[in-house]
Amino acid sequence: MSDQHGSDPHGSSDDLPEKYAGHEGEMQAADEPIRNPGLPEHTWRPTDVDPKAERRAERQVAGIFGLAAVCAVLFVVSYFVFSIGGSPEAQVSQIGNLGASNVALGGTLGLALLLIGVGLIQWARKLMSDHEMVEMRHPARSSDEDREVTLKALNDGLEESGIARRPLVRNSLLGAVTVLLAPAVVLLRDLGPTPNQVAEDADYPGAGLEKTVWEKGMRVVRDVVGTPIRPGDMEIGDLFNAEPELVFAVDEEGEPILEGESLLIAKSKAAVVLIRMDPDENKPAPGRENWAIDGILCYSKICTHVGCPISLNERKTHHLLCPCHQSTFDLADAAKVVFGPAARPLPQLPLAVDSEGYLVAQSDFREPVGPSFWERDSQASTTE
Amino acid sequence: MSIDTSKVATSNSSAALADKPNRVGAAANWADERLGLASLAKKNLRKVFPDHWSFMLGEIALWSFVVLLLSGVFLTLWYDPTMAEVHYEGSYAQLRGIEMSGAYASALHLSFDVRGGLLMRQMHHWAAMLFIASMMIHLLRVFFTGAHRKPREMNWVIGCLLLILGTLEGFTGYSLPDDLLSGTGIRAADGFMKASPVIGSYMSFFLFGGEFPGTHIIPRLYVVHILLIPGLLLALITAHMLLLVYHKHTQWAGPGRTEQNVVGFPMLPVYAAKAGGFFFIVFGVCALMGGLFTINGVWLYGPYDPSKVTAGSQPDWYMGWPDGALRIMPGIETHIFGHTISWNVMLPILVLPIVMFLVLMVLPFIEAWITGDKRDHHILQRPRNAPTRTAFMVALMTMYGLFWAAGGNDIIAIKLHLSINQITYFMRVAVFVGPVIAFIITKRWCISLQRKDQEDLLHGYETGIIMRSPEGGYSERHLPLSPDRAYVLAAQDRDPDVIAELEAGPSGPDGNGVEPKTGIAGKLEGVRQRLRLAMYADNVQKPTREELEAAHHHAEHEHELQAGAEGHAADGHQFDGHHSVEDDRLRADD
Numbered sequence: 001m002s003d004q005h006g007s008d009p010h011g012s013s014d015d016l017p018e019k020y021a022g023h024e025g026e027m028q029a030a031d032e033p034i035r036n037p038g039l040p041e042h043t044w045r046p047t048d049v050d051p052k053a054e055r056r057a058e059r060q061v062a063g064i065f066g067l068a069a070v071c072a073v074l075f076v077v078s079y080f081v082f083s084i085g086g087s088p089e090a091q092v093s094q095i096g097n098l099g100a101s102n103v104a105l106g107g108t109l110g111l112a113l114l115l116i117g118v119g120l121i122q123w124a125r126k127l128m129s130d131h132e133m134v135e136m137r138h139p140a141r142s143s144d145e146d147r148e149v150t151l152k153a154l155n156d157g158l159e160e161s162g163i164a165r166r167p168l169v170r171n172s173l174l175g176a177v178t179v180l181l182a183p184a185v186v187l188l189r190d191l192g193p194t195p196n197q198v199a200e201d202a203d204y205p206g207a208g209l210e211k212t213v214w215e216k217g218m219r220v221v222r223d224v225v226g227t228p229i230r231p232g233d234m235e236i237g238d239l240f241n242a243e244p245e246l247v248f249a250v251d252e253e254g255e256p257i258l259e260g261e262s263l264l265i266a267k268s269k270a271a272v273v274l275i276r277m278d279p280d281e282n283k284p285a286p287g288r289e290n291w292a293i294d295g296i297l298c299y300s301k302i303c304t305h306v307g308c309p310i311s312l313n314e315r316k317t318h319h320l321l322c323p324c325h326q327s328t329f330d331l332a333d334a335a336k337v338v339f340g341p342a343a344r345p346l347p348q349l350p351l352a353v354d355s356e357g358y359l360v361a362q363s364d365f366r367e368p369v370g371p372s373f374w375e376r377d378s379q380a381s382t383t384e
Numbered sequence: 385m386s387i388d389t390s391k392v393a394t395s396n397s398s399a400a401l402a403d404k405p406n407r408v409g410a411a412a413n414w415a416d417e418r419l420g421l422a423s424l425a426k427k428n429l430r431k432v433f434p435d436h437w438s439f440m441l442g443e444i445a446l447w448s449f450v451v452l453l454l455s456g457v458f459l460t461l462w463y464d465p466t467m468a469e470v471h472y473e474g475s476y477a478q479l480r481g482i483e484m485s486g487a488y489a490s491a492l493h494l495s496f497d498v499r500g501g502l503l504m505r506q507m508h509h510w511a512a513m514l515f516i517a518s519m520m521i522h523l524l525r526v527f528f529t530g531a532h533r534k535p536r537e538m539n540w541v542i543g544c545l546l547l548i549l550g551t552l553e554g555f556t557g558y559s560l561p562d563d564l565l566s567g568t569g570i571r572a573a574d575g576f577m578k579a580s581p582v583i584g585s586y587m588s589f590f591l592f593g594g595e596f597p598g599t600h601i602i603p604r605l606y607v608v609h610i611l612l613i614p615g616l617l618l619a620l621i622t623a624h625m626l627l628l629v630y631h632k633h634t635q636w637a638g639p640g641r642t643e644q645n646v647v648g649f650p651m652l653p654v655y656a657a658k659a660g661g662f663f664f665i666v667f668g669v670c671a672l673m674g675g676l677f678t679i680n681g682v683w684l685y686g687p688y689d690p691s692k693v694t695a696g697s698q699p700d701w702y703m704g705w706p707d708g709a710l711r712i713m714p715g716i717e718t719h720i721f722g723h724t725i726s727w728n729v730m731l732p733i734l735v736l737p738i739v740m741f742l743v744l745m746v747l748p749f750i751e752a753w754i755t756g757d758k759r760d761h762h763i764l765q766r767p768r769n770a771p772t773r774t775a776f777m778v779a780l781m782t783m784y785g786l787f788w789a790a791g792g793n794d795i796i797a798i799k800l801h802l803s804i805n806q807i808t809y810f811m812r813v814a815v816f817v818g819p820v821i822a823f824i825i826t827k828r829w830c831i832s833l834q835r836k837d838q839e840d841l842l843h844g845y846e847t848g849i850i851m852r853s854p855e856g857g858y859s860e861r862h863l864p865l866s867p868d869r870a871y872v873l874a875a876q877d878r879d880p881d882v883i884a885e886l887e888a889g890p891s892g893p894d895g896n897g898v899e900p901k902t903g904i905a906g907k908l909e910g911v912r913q914r915l916r917l918a919m920y921a922d923n924v925q926k927p928t929r930e931e932l933e934a935a936h937h938h939a940e941h942e943h944e945l946q947a948g949a950e951g952h953a954a955d956g957h958q959f960d961g962h963h964s965v966e967d968d969r970l971r972a973d974d
Binding site (some may be wrong): 032033034035036037038040079082084099101103104105106108109110111112113114115116118119120121123128129130132133134135136137139140160182188191192193194195198202207208209223239243259260263264265267268271295301306307308309310311312323324325326327337339340341342343344352368369370371373374375376377 | 430431432467468469475496497498499500502503506507535570571572574575576578579581582583584585586588589590591592593594595596597599600630631632639640641642643644645646647648650651653654657658660661662663664665666667668669670671672673674675676688689690691692693694695696697707710711712713714716717719723724725726728729732760762764793794798804805808813841867868870871874875900926927928929931932
C-alpha cells in the first residue's frame with residue numbers, strides 16, 4: 001500500500017476524477033497515516049450492571065416527573081390566587097419588582113416543563129440502551145437504473161405532449177401564463193391610493209407627500225397642551241415642541257376636527273420645533289431673511305433621513321440630534337446637516353405674528369417634509 | 385476492573401417480549417392497514433443520529449419555533465389588530481383615559497387583564513429571540529464544520545431563507561403592539577420604502593393604504609405575521625428536516641466513523657426521549673424567562689404618536705446590524721432630472737442586507753467552485769482544518785458585529801463617555817478594515833493550531849515532565865497520543881497539492897494535455913487557480929504514513945536513550961487524562 005502511495009505524488013488528494021468516486025473508501029484507506037481503529041468497545045454504565053443503581057435511577061426519574069406534576073398543580077393554584085391588573089382598588093401583589101401572578105405562573109410552568117424535559121433526558125441517559133449503532137449511508141443521488149427509468153419517463157412524457165414539436169402551442173401557453181401575471185398584480189392595485197390620488201382627492205387637510213396642514217395664519221401651539229405662543233414666552237436658547245393649531249381645534253359641537261387617522265397623518269408631517277436664539281447667531285438661508293421672529297425659528301421636527309421625530313437639542317450649539325440614527329442639524333445655519341446619515345436640511349416654516357401677538361405660519365412648508373422619495377424635486381425647494 | 389455483564393439490566397437486553405399480547409402491535413396493525421406507514425417507519429424508527437452538543441443548536445431553533453406557535457395562538461385570542469382609535473379604560477392606571485389604537489389597547493389588556501397574558505407575551509418575545517439567535521449560531525456551526533458541503537448545499541440555502549424569514553417575522557411581530565417604539569420602527573420602515581428608486585412612494589402608499597400611518601398597516605402586518613410568514617417557515621422547516629433525514633446527519637471523525645456510515649443512537653427510543661425532553665427544556669426556559677425577565681414592556685412606551693420619540697430608540701437586536709449600517713452611512717443623495725436618489729438610505733438598508741444574504745446563500749457553491757470538490761462529505765471538519773473558510777466566516781462575523789455595534793453607537797457613547805461622532809467615524813473605517821484583520825488573524829491562528837496537531841501526532845503530547853540529561857540539559861518528555869485521539873487528528877482531509885498544480889502549468893495537474901480554456905472561461909479559471917492557491921497553499925497537511933512511522937521510530941529511539949535517566953521518580957504521568965488508567969496504579973500502591 002505504501003508503494004502505491006509512493007508512486008503517486010498526488011495521492012488521493014482532492015479533485016479525484018469521477019472514475020475514483022466508487023473506490024473512494026479504499027483510496028483513502030491506502031493514504032491514511034493511521035488506520036481507522038474501529039468502534040471502541042462498549043462500556044457498561046453503573047445502571048446497566050448494578051440493579052441498585054438501576055432502581056435508584058428509576059426512582060430519580062419518577063421523582064422528577066412527580067415534581068413536574070406538583071409544579072403544574074402550583075401553576076393552577078397561582079392562576080387563581082394572585083390577582084392582576086394595575087388599578088388602585090385591586091392592590092397587585094408583587095414579587096421583587098414584578099407582578100406576583102406573572103412570576104408565579106412563569107416560574108411554576110417553567111419548572112414543570114423543565115422537569116419533564118430533565119426527567120426524559122435522565123431516563124434516556126441512565127436507563128435506555130446506550131449501545132452505539134452503525135447505519136450505512138447511501139449516496140444522495142438515485143441509482144443509475146432509477147435515473148435511466150426516470151429520464152425515459154420524462155422524455156416519453158415530453159415526447160407524447162409534443163411540447164417540442166408544437167412551438168406554437170407551447171409559446172402561446174407561455175404567453176398566456178405570462179399575461180396572467182397582470183391580473184395578479186392588478187388585483188393588488190387597490191391596496192392603497194397612489195400618492196397623486198391622495199394629494200388630489202383625500203378628504204383631510206394637508207394631504208399628500210408635498211403638503212402638510214400648515215397654512216397662512218395658522219398658529220403655532222405648544223405640543224400636548226395646545227396653547228398658542230407669544231414670542232415673549234420663549235427665552236433665548238429655549239426649544240419648544242409645537243404643533244399646528246388645527247391638531248387641537250374643535251368644531252362648533254366641541255368635537256375635534258382631526259381625529260384618529262387624519263390626526264396621526266397631520267402630526268406625522270406637521271410636527272415642528274421652535275427655537276429661540278440670539279438673532280445675530282442665526283445665518284438665514286437666502287430668501288429666508290424674514291422667516292424668523294425675534295430670533296425664533298421654526299423647523300420641521302420630522303427627520304429628513306427616515307422620518308423619526310427629532311428632539312434632542314444641544315442648547316449651546318443649536319444642534320438638533322435625531323435619536324434614531326444621530327443625524328445632527330445646525331438650527332442656526334438653516335438646519336443644515338452637520339453630522340450623520342441625513343442628506344438634507346430640515347425644512348423651515350416661515351413665521352409671522354398675528355394681530356393678537358401669537359406666532360403663526362406665513363404659509364405651509366415650501367418643500368416636502370420627512371424622508372426623501374423618488375418624485376421629490378429637491379432642487380426646486382425653498383424659494384417661491 | 386472487570387464488569388460482570390451477566391447482570392446487565394433488562395433494558396439493554398435484546399430479547400423481545402414476543403409472546404405477550406401486544407397492544408402497540410395491535411394499534412400499529414390498525415394504522416398500517418389504513419395508512420401503510422410500516423414501510424416508511426421501518427427505516428426511520430430506529431434511524432441513527434450521531435451525538436454531539438453542537439448538533440443541538442438547530443434543535444433549539446426548531447423547538448423555540450414550536451413555542452412561538454403555541455404562545456402565538458394564545459395571543460391571537462385577545463390581540464385585536466385594529467388601528468381604530470379607542471379610549472383606554474383598562475386597569476393600567478397610567479394610561480387610562482388616553483386615546484390609542486385598538487391594537488395597543490388589546491396589548492395592554494393582554495398584559496394587565498388576562499391572567500397569564502403577560503407571561504405568554506413575554507414567552508413569545510423571548511422565544512423569538514431564541515429562535516433567531518439559535519438559527520444564527522446553528523448556521524455558524526454548520527459553516528465552520530463544513531456541513532454545508534455536498535450533498536447539503538440546498539439545505540444551507542433553505543436555512544438561509546429561514547433566517548431571513550425569521551428576521552422579517554420578528555420585525556412584523558414587534559410592530560404589532562403599536563406602541564411608541566414599534567411605531568417609530570414602522571415609520572423608519574416607511575422611510576426605507578420611500579427611498580427605493582421609482583416605485584418607493586407607491587410601495588409606501590400601497591402598503592399603508594394611503595399616507596403614513598393610515599389605518600391598514602397593523603392589520604396587514606398581522607396577516608403577514610400570523611399566516612404568510614409562519615406558513616412559509618413551517619414549509620421550509622419541514623423541507624429542512626426531511627433533507628436532514630434523507631442525507632443523514634453529519635458526524636465528527638472518530639474511531640469507527642467513516643464517510644460511509646453514521647454512528648450514534650437510534651431515534652426510538654434514545655433520540656425520541658432526548659429530543660422530546662429537549663423540547664420541554666426549551667419550552668421551560670422560555671417560560672422561566674417570560675416569568676422572571678420583563679421584555680418589551682410596551683406599557684412604558686405609551687401609544688404611538690408620530691410627533692414623539694424616545695431617546696435610545698433601537699430595534700430588536702437582530703435588526704441591529706442594518707440599522708448600524710444606516711447610522712454610519714454618510715449622507716449622500718443624488719438629485720437628477722427633478723428626482724431624488726437616497727443612497728444614504730438605499731445602500732445600507734435595502735442593498736446591503738440583500739447582498740449579505742445572497743453572499744451567505746451562495747457560499748457553499750463558491751467554495752465548491754474553488755475547491756472543485758465533487759465528493760459527498762459526511763465527516764465534519766474541525767474549523768482549523770479549513771483555515772481560509774473559517775477565516776472568511778470570522779471576517780463576516782466581524783463585519784456583522786461592527787455593524788451591530790454601530791447600531792448602538794448612541795448607547796456606546798453614553799456608557800463609555802465617548803463622542804458619538806468619533807465612534808461613527810471610526811466605524812465607517814472599521815467595518816471595512818476590521819474584517820480584513822480578523823481574516824488574517826484567524827487564518828494564521830488556524831494554521832498554528834494545525835501545526836500543533838501535527839506536532840502532537842508526530843512527536844506526542846507534552847507531558848509536563850521535565851527530564852534532565854546526564855549532561856545537565858533539560859527537555860520535556862513527550863508521549864504518544866492515545867490511538868483514538870491520534871486517529872481523530874489524522875482523519876482530516878488532505879488538501880489538494882496546489883503548488884504541484886501550479887508547477888504542472890495550465891494544462892492541469894495530471895499533465896495529460898487538457899485543452900486550456902480561453903476567453904472569459906480561461907480568465908475565470910485563472911481566478912479560480914489563484915483562489916485555490918490562496919485557500920490551500922499555507923495549510924498544514926497531515927503527515928503521510930511514512931512520516932508518521934519515521935517520527936514514531938525516532939521517538940522510540942529517544943525514549944530508549946532516556947530510559948536510563950528515567951529512573952522511576954517521575955512516574956505517574958499516565959494519570960494525565962490522556963490514557964485509560966483503569967489497570968494502572970500509582971507505584972506507591974504496589
